[in-house]
Amino acid sequence: MKLSRTLLLLSLAIGLASCGQSEPQAPASSQETSNAAGNSTTDNLTVSLVTIAPGGSKPVDDEPSVAKTFDGNPEQIAAGRQLFQAYNCVGCHFNGGGGMGPALMDDKWIYGSSMENIASTIIEGRPNGMPTFRALVSGDQVWQLAAYVRSLSDLAEKDAAKKTQ
Known part of the structure; x- marks a missing residue:
């Protein structure tokens, strides 16, 4: 009885001592680097984020020109639709109406509705359900998916209308 009590107290002491220790940090992947400004880039793809950034890091404020070539482009949207099906986003x-994942046909976007924000969500994933597709989706595919997702709620047309006013 005394031996089991001693073992119990010893295991509790070890458990309490290890509670304050932090988890070891995983090394950065070979696909992720930092640019001169300290902003994170992935696969040579720099995306802008809203003020909510993964891991509490500083958001990137760059708008890649490549995003503009995909946004609103019917061919790229069609390719994105095929990828949306192929990667089982549905x-x-x-199909954009929402279910276990959020709806993509409305104007409520937690992490931003720009091409860059959507691409970041696809690449990095988001808490509470959205997995990362970093290892699965290539650079062009990310932009095609983002263009398709934006087309579901007519965001490209709405943005173009705002610029002409």
Whole structure:
């Protein structure tokens, strides 16, 4: 009885001592680097984020010109639609109407609705459900998916209308 009590107290002491220790940091992947400004880039793809950034890091404020060539382009949107099906985005987003994942046909975007924000969400994933597709989706595919997602709520047309006013 005394031995089991001693073992119990010893295991509790070890458990409490290890509670204050932090988790070891995983090394940065070979695909992720930092540019001169300290902003994170992935696969040579720099995206702008809203003030909510993964891991509490500083958001990137660059708008890649490549995003503009995909946004609103019917051919790129069609390619993005095929990728949306192929990567089973419909499994969570139900063709944009929402389900387990959020709806993509409205104007409520937690992490931003720009091409860059959507690309970042696809690449990095988001808390509470959105997995990262960093290892699966190439640079052009990210922009095609982002163009398709924006087309679901006519965001490209709405942005163009705002610029002409």
